[in-house]
Amino acid sequence: MKNFNKRLLYILESNDLSASQFATKIGVQRSSVSHVLSGRNKPSLDFLIKISDSFKDISIDWLVKGTTNNNSKHSNKGNFPLLDSVRSSSPLIHKSNKNIKEIILFYEDNSFKVFQN
Numbered sequence: 345m346k347n348f349n350k351r352l353l354y355i356l357e358s359n360d361l362s363a364s365q366f367a368t369k370i371g372v373q374r375s376s377v378s379h380v381l382s383g384r385n386k387p388s389l390d391f392l393i394k395i396s397d398s399f400k401d402i403s404i405d406w407l408v409k410g411t412t413n414n415n416s417k418h419s420n421k422g423n424f425p426l427l428d429s430v431r432s433s434s435p436l437i438h439k440s441n442k443n444i445k446e447i448i449l450f451y452e453d454n455s456f457k458v459f460q461n
Contacts, residue, residue, distance in 0.1 A: 349380070349382075352381060352387075353381065355402065363378060364377075370391075372391060376391065387407075392404055392408065443461065444461050445460065446459065447459045
């Protein structure tokens with residue numbers, strides 16, 4: 345679960361939630377979120393399922409590995425960046441040795457979201 349803390353922080357920031365609000369939303373104790381964020385504890389399977397159930401557009405694959413599994417019941421619907429998987433799978437990035445600076449997602453309702461690295 346490398347970089348799980350970063351993905352959890354991303355969820356908090358992108359949903360404008362404090363750790364306490366997040367804990368209430370997914371139905372866990374505030375201390376559980378704090379321990380996971382600090383790296384003291386790894387998230388339990390129950391913790392991951394509660395996140396996935398509370399945030400329908402977050403896949404468990406993304407939570408655990410930073411990638412998605414298209415065959416998964418919980419698929420990522422494009423609302424969360426998969427920078428780790430883009431870096432590791434894109435031949436253009438490997439050949440040019442360039443880092444991703446920005447990803448822009450355009451939604452069907454003509455809104456967009458910018459993710460900066």
